Amino acid sequence: MTSSLALSSTTFIYALASTFYIASFAFKKQALAKIGFYTLIIGFVDNTAGIILRWIESYQMGYGHAPFANMYESLVFFSWTVAVLYIFVEFKYKESIIGVFVSPLVFLAIAYASFDPSISTKISPLIPALKSNWLIAHVITCFLGYAGFAVAFGFSIMYFIKPKDPASPSIFAKLPSWELIDELTYQMVVFGFLFLTIGIITGSVWANSAWGKYWSWDPKETWSLITWMIYAIFMHLRMMRGWHGNNLAWVSIIGFIAVLFTYFGVNYLLSGLHSYG
Amino acid sequence: MKKKQTIPELIWQFFCSVKLTVYTLILLAATSVIGTVILQNGAPQQYLKLYGQGGYNLIRILSIDDMYQAWWFLSLLIILCINIVVCSIDRLSVTWKIIFPKKVSFNADRFRKLKNKITFSGNKEISALVKDCEAVLGKSAGKIIKEETDSGVVLYAEKGRWTRIGVYVVHVSIIFLLIGALIGALFGFKASLNLDEGATSDRAFLSKERVPIKLGFSIRCNDFDVKFYDTGAPDEFKSSLTIIENGQESFTKDILVNHPLRYKGINIFQSSYGQSRSSSPESIVIEVMERSTGKVETHNMKLGEKVQLADGQSSFMLQEYEPHFDFKGNNLGQAFVGTIKDNDGKEIMVGLPLRFPTFDKMRKGKFAVAVKEVEQKYFTGLQITRDPGVWYVYIGFILMIIGCWITFFMAHQSFFIEIEKDRDKAARISLSGTTNRNAQGLKLKLNTIVKKIEGK
Numbered sequence: 001m002t003s004s005l006a007l008s009s010t011t012f013i014y015a016l017a018s019t020f021y022i023a024s025f026a027f028k029k030q031a032l033a034k035i036g037f038y039t040l041i042i043g044f045v046d047n048t049a050g051i052i053l054r055w056i057e058s059y060q061m062g063y064g065h066a067p068f069a070n071m072y073e074s075l076v077f078f079s080w081t082v083a084v085l086y087i088f089v090e091f092k093y094k095e096s097i098i099g100v101f102v103s104p105l106v107f108l109a110i111a112y113a114s115f116d117p118s119i120s121t122k123i124s125p126l127i128p129a130l131k132s133n134w135l136i137a138h139v140i141t142c143f144l145g146y147a148g149f150a151v152a153f154g155f156s157i158m159y160f161i162k163p164k165d166p167a168s169p170s171i172f173a174k175l176p177s178w179e180l181i182d183e184l185t186y187q188m189v190v191f192g193f194l195f196l197t198i199g200i201i202t203g204s205v206w207a208n209s210a211w212g213k214y215w216s217w218d219p220k221e222t223w224s225l226i227t228w229m230i231y232a233i234f235m236h237l238r239m240m241r242g243w244h245g246n247n248l249a250w251v252s253i254i255g256f257i258a259v260l261f262t263y264f265g266v267n268y269l270l271s272g273l274h275s276y277g
Numbered sequence: 278m279k280k281k282q283t284i285p286e287l288i289w290q291f292f293c294s295v296k297l298t299v300y301t302l303i304l305l306a307a308t309s310v311i312g313t314v315i316l317q318n319g320a321p322q323q324y325l326k327l328y329g330q331g332g333y334n335l336i337r338i339l340s341i342d343d344m345y346q347a348w349w350f351l352s353l354l355i356i357l358c359i360n361i362v363v364c365s366i367d368r369l370s371v372t373w374k375i376i377f378p379k380k381v382s383f384n385a386d387r388f389r390k391l392k393n394k395i396t397f398s399g400n401k402e403i404s405a406l407v408k409d410c411e412a413v414l415g416k417s418a419g420k421i422i423k424e425e426t427d428s429g430v431v432l433y434a435e436k437g438r439w440t441r442i443g444v445y446v447v448h449v450s451i452i453f454l455l456i457g458a459l460i461g462a463l464f465g466f467k468a469s470l471n472l473d474e475g476a477t478s479d480r481a482f483l484s485k486e487r488v489p490i491k492l493g494f495s496i497r498c499n500d501f502d503v504k505f506y507d508t509g510a511p512d513e514f515k516s517s518l519t520i521i522e523n524g525q526e527s528f529t530k531d532i533l534v535n536h537p538l539r540y541k542g543i544n545i546f547q548s549s550y551g552q553s554r555s556s557s558p559e560s561i562v563i564e565v566m567e568r569s570t571g572k573v574e575t576h577n578m579k580l581g582e583k584v585q586l587a588d589g590q591s592s593f594m595l596q597e598y599e600p601h602f603d604f605k606g607n608n609l610g611q612a613f614v615g616t617i618k619d620n621d622g623k624e625i626m627v628g629l630p631l632r633f634p635t636f637d638k639m640r641k642g643k644f645a646v647a648v649k650e651v652e653q654k655y656f657t658g659l660q661i662t663r664d665p666g667v668w669y670v671y672i673g674f675i676l677m678i679i680g681c682w683i684t685f686f687m688a689h690q691s692f693f694i695e696i697e698k699d700r701d702k703a704a705r706i707s708l709s710g711t712t713n714r715n716a717q718g719l720k721l722k723l724n725t726i727v728k729k730i731e732g733k
């Protein structure tokens with residue numbers, strides 16, 4: 001098997017998993033969500049295999065680097081981190097219905113990586129600046145952070161569609177309790193924040209060892225700091241000002257827009273040292 | 278009537294609010310965007326072209342061309358700093374007694390009213406149940422406080438009181454970061470130096486001001502190497518540098534991208550490379566044609582080198598490199614100068630301008646010399662920095678990770694169990710708890726404690 005085969009099948013399996021989750025929600029069939037969950041796990045295993053194979057292939061080609069070196073590889077890894085985080089949450093809280101809001105993100109990231117013609121899927125050699133063990137630590141932590149925020153974003157959407165009246169006949173009345181949504185969103189933000197913090201820190205330490213400057217206000221750096229500040233605001237609003245519900249969900253959504261801009265916008269619209277997210 | 282507040286009190290209150298934190302952070306986040314959209318540290322012409330005279334004036338007044346060092350941006354950071362310090366002092370004076378109490382005590386009535394209270398019954402003697410509860414609670418939390426009441430026994434235990442200090446660790450880490458940045462800005466520098474192979478320098482050029490700065494020692498570039506992938510992209514570049522101090526060679530080290538040299542607080546990084554323009558080339562391929570036979574011979578030469586020519590008697594010597602070769606008052610640009618020594622001992626000077634390869638043919642001598650190829654020397658592009666604040670920043674980094682971990686994943690949890698006699702050989706047990714964060718996690722924990730007690 002090759003990595004490209006593994007990763008294209010992963011895209012397909014994730015699509016299937018999303019479909020099961022959505023169908024389970026739409027037709028109120030718990031069993032479909034269970035199937036969705038197992039499908040997601042299979043997709044995740046396939047995704048893992050794809051990443052490992054790609055890593056091996058890069059060695060066979062003589063380049064020998066971890067598969068975090070371009071936009072394609074980063075998107076594949078992004079899907080992976082969101083998937084692993086979500087699987088953990090469903091495993092712990094046993095609320096399969098929330099998968100409706102997360103599994104499409106997992107699918108979209110890898111689908112975008114495969115189908116956007118401007119994204120090259122080739123394994124390419126590393127430029128000298130990226131040849132460092134810090135690359136792996138930096139990329140993994142940043143992407144765990146992004147994944148936390150992505151899942152938090154998925155959960156935030158629930159605030160806007162769950163009816164306030166518990167007796168409502170809408171299918172959205174079945175969503176988890178407000179308390180749990182609140183708690184889950186917060187846990188995901190906290191998780192994302194910790195890893196974004198470590199991601200920014202590893203990036204700084206790396207920059208210091210590669211260029212002698214731990215911070216140079218490069219657009220990507222600046223945008224990751226902006227994102228960090230938005231989520232710091234989120235936490236202070238929640239803990240010190242007692243914000244909850246919709247208002248706080250808006251902050252989480254703004255934060256995720258900042259994540260997306262840090263990830264994609266900076267590459268397409270601004271210039272800097274980073275070759276991708 | 279409310280007492281009128283003095284000015285210092287008002288200032289203290291201003292810096293004591295979390296609203297200020299939120300507003301400052303919002304301002305910082307919003308203004309940071311500007312610097313990613315508007316070119317930083319560009320030349321005046323670039324701004325004039327993009328924004329016109331009016332726009333450029335505005336940019337100058339607000340220092341937007343270097344906004345992360347602008348007074349207003351730094352002021353926001355300083356406000357943030359004062360905000361954290363004042364808030365922390367204000368809150369710590371209260372929290373300190375909570376974090377380090379003289380004696381841990383608890384209010385039983387408060388726990389009896391908690392919403393997360395779980396009540397269940399045990400079919401054992403009270404004394405046996407109390408023992409079970411003590412064993413479980415002692416394992417899950419910590420030291421137990423036991424009190425007798427009119428109707429039974431209450432147990433209290435807690436864990437993680439110290440974790441309340443976590444947020445202060447995070448906030449202190451931010452102070453460390455800002456202090457480190459300040460020290461770096463005041464006492465550090467960032468400079469660059471392009472050093473030809475073989476050349477030595479005791480100074481570098483500040484990146485922003487473009488003025489030279491003394492390093493306190495000299496750097497010599499012995500050699501530079503660049504390797505390419507078969508795709509043509511650079512794979513690795515490497516410079517061999519020797520540090521020379523007081524005229525003596527101190528040591529030699531190879532530096533690569535990501536593998537710098539650090540010496541006496543100064544960091545030397547490989548950042549770029551190029552073909553040397555100022556100094557003489559490494560090797561030159563010379564073609565000599567004997568006019569009478571038309572035979573051509575090729576020599577790979579260095580400056581100062583002499584070769585025997587085909588007739589066995591004449592010789593050619595490559596003497597020097599001229600960046601501006603002058604021929605009858607005309608500047609012919611880069612050229613080499615050599616001499617041909619004839620078999621009769623006569624020496625002829627020949628000029629070999631690079632732009633005119635057939636120049637020497639026009640001399641119509643016995644031999645015509647031409648330069649086929651010049652292998653230029655490289656220069657290595659070094660980035661040279663000094664930042665004495667970096668250790669404060671690193672301490673800040675470590676404190677921030679530790680502090681976030683404590684704040685996010687640990688909590689101060691208290692547990693309360695009341696065991697009351699119900700009937701003969703049976704008792705009612707109530708368990709409740711408080712936490713300063715993650716109520717959901719506490720709920721799960723209370724459930725496990727119940728299961729453990731029931732399982733005894």
Ligand code: HEM
Nearest residue numbers: 232239294295298357360361364365368444447451681684
């Ligand atoms: C970005 C810079 C930050 C500023 C300016 C800031 C400022 C403040 C201020 C002024 C307070 C209220 C006063 C106090 O309780 O000490 C506060 C509270 C708090 N901050 Fe921050 N903070 C920052 C970053 C963070 C970060 C990164 C975290 C995440 C770990 C954090 C977590 C908290 C928490 C948990 C509280 C509540 C404290 C309590 O419950 O007593 N802060 N912050």
